[in-house]
Amino acid sequence: MSVDVVDLREFYATPLGHRAVASMVSALQRNGGLPADIDVVGLGYPVPVFNKLLKTTDKAVILMPARQGAVQWPLGTAGRTALVDDDELPLATSSVQCAVLLHVLENTFDPSLVLDEVWRVLVPEGKLILIATNRRGLWTRFEHTPFGNGRPFSRGQLATLLRKARLTPSKWDGCLDFPPIRIAWMLRLYPFIERIGRKIWPVFCGAHVVTASKRLYQGIPAKARKARKVPVPVLAPQGARIGQRARPSARTEKRAIAGSGHRLR
Numbered sequence: 001m002s003v004d005v006v007d008l009r010e011f012y013a014t015p016l017g018h019r020a021v022a023s024m025v026s027a028l029q030r031n032g033g034l035p036a037d038i039d040v041v042g043l044g045y046p047v048p049v050f051n052k053l054l055k056t057t058d059k060a061v062i063l064m065p066a067r068q069g070a071v072q073w074p075l076g077t078a079g080r081t082a083l084v085d086d087d088e089l090p091l092a093t094s095s096v097q098c099a100v101l102l103h104v105l106e107n108t109f110d111p112s113l114v115l116d117e118v119w120r121v122l123v124p125e126g127k128l129i130l131i132a133t134n135r136r137g138l139w140t141r142f143e144h145t146p147f148g149n150g151r152p153f154s155r156g157q158l159a160t161l162l163r164k165a166r167l168t169p170s171k172w173d174g175c176l177d178f179p180p181i182r183i184a185w186m187l188r189l190y191p192f193i194e195r196i197g198r199k200i201w202p203v204f205c206g207a208h209v210v211t212a213s214k215r216l217y218q219g220i221p222a223k224a225r226k227a228r229k230v231p232v233p234v235l236a237p238q239g240a241r242i243g244q245r246a247r248p249s250a251r252t253e254k255r256a257i258a259g260s261g262h263r264l265r
Helices: 005-011 015-030 047-053 111-121 155-164 190-200 250-259
Strands: 040-044 060-065 081-084 096-102 122-133 167-175 207-214
Touching: 015 047, 015 167, 015 190, 015 207, 040 047, 040 111, 047 060, 047 096, 096 111, 111 122, 111 155, 111 167, 122 155, 155 167, 155 207
Parallel strands: 040 060, 040 096, 060 081, 096 122
Antiparallel strands: 122 207, 167 207
């Protein structure tokens, strides 16, 4: 069951949500941030990340899944959001230079279909930035956050999904390296806890941050060809061999000898 867009908006308006946004933005900045001079398409609910990293919204658009719902973005100007089916994006093939996915794969019925559609709309060597819940982290065990809803992924599962969709992972990182506890005095300690957690227990981060690129060509492994049996018709006419005389049968030889008057011994 997908998280409603109203619940997503309310969570990111809380102090814990602000701390989560700061952690995701920090992880994205360590890996180059969001490109500012090319078209960027967000899928899911990347609103808080876009608000922090994008200097202008002229080249950005957000596509929100129908099961989640949509909200106005950006506020105060012309809307740049649309309600779509995440496995049938209303975009032309090879028309997107960068795609950002947040709260998508965990809540979709078939993640491979979504990634195949992302591959279709990306230009050759296009960039994909994916944030997905880590199945080993603490955040997937608490339902008061959107990361505790849906299907979490391990790093190996994400790598398999991306490669099957012809998307090559190039950078791996993590975020949310602190427990999702809403106690006020602990929230002030989360920046310090996160710095320690990123060094000591990175495998238990709350979410994966993956950067991948579209692979245009992919080799298909060839299967070993088995030896084939060629059927030969049983009643096929057999022609006489040229240059060789047919040998008479034993019954024909006996008849020839009897006709000549010789007696067999």
